[in-house]
Amino acid sequence: VNEFDIIARYFDRPCRRDDVVVGVGDDGAVLAPPPGSDMVVVTDTVVAGRHFPEGTPAEAIGHRALAVNLSDLAAMGAEPAWMTLALTLPEADPAWLERFSRGFHALAESAGIDLVGGDTTSGPLSATVTAIGLVPAGGALRRGGASPGERIYVSGTLGDAGLDLRGLLAGEGPDGHDRFLYPTPRLELGRALRGLAGGVIDISDGLLADLGHIAEASGVGARVRLADLPLSAAVRALEPGDARTLAVSAGDDYELCFTAPPSAEARLVALEAGVNLTCIGDIVPGEGVVLMDEHGRDWHPAHAGFDHFNGGAR
């Protein structure tokens, strides 16, 4: 199977969007963005043994390669439009490519994004997606938009992907580990937060690190009430310190963390964006992220982040 066969067989699909003038197959794609829109461009690489354990199902690698990029578009309030894929493969295994492309295309279809170009190379397994989304001109959400007096919210539950990854690395099979293997980018929520949220980020590196980026970019501090963190039954069943450490520092959840003024509360409650929202704290003057336990005392996780692929704490 050569490079052209791979693209033709597994990745060349009819474009659904009418703003794709030229898609896969020429030297470049030609795209016609609608007037009055800004383009948001994101790119992310997933590498075998670094972002997913060896033995991860090919469908899940295809899904994740796209999902991590869609999550960045969600955090910017953008609607996915077009993407390219650069795939590096140790060997052209048709069965693996069939499964990878199935996971990739299934998410692409549900998100309404068209593949308009790409490249395949031989080498250690990795996949790089560059995705482009659209927002109304001037309407992109930013990390730097938080102000003192705003509340801090997160979508969904935290720590589940970290718990899944722990199981996968311990040799458990893929079943029951969908939060890590098949993360759901919060695209609908991101779009709904336009004009409503202050600072927004997606949680890829853990709440502590990612909320820290909002605080730093906005020039503010953040106070988080640990007792209010949304935890699944599986995470709540862990030893409490372990559950909290996973929830604030494991990452890979791909939920959104955002700030909004108290006046937005009623509109946030009324949002039907397919996911629960939980208020977990407040933006304050100052800097840094403070985690408070139920007695109002500062709490620090055993380590700031997990690096599962390099022997534990990073």
Ligand SMILES: [Mg+2]
């Ligand atoms: Mg991000």
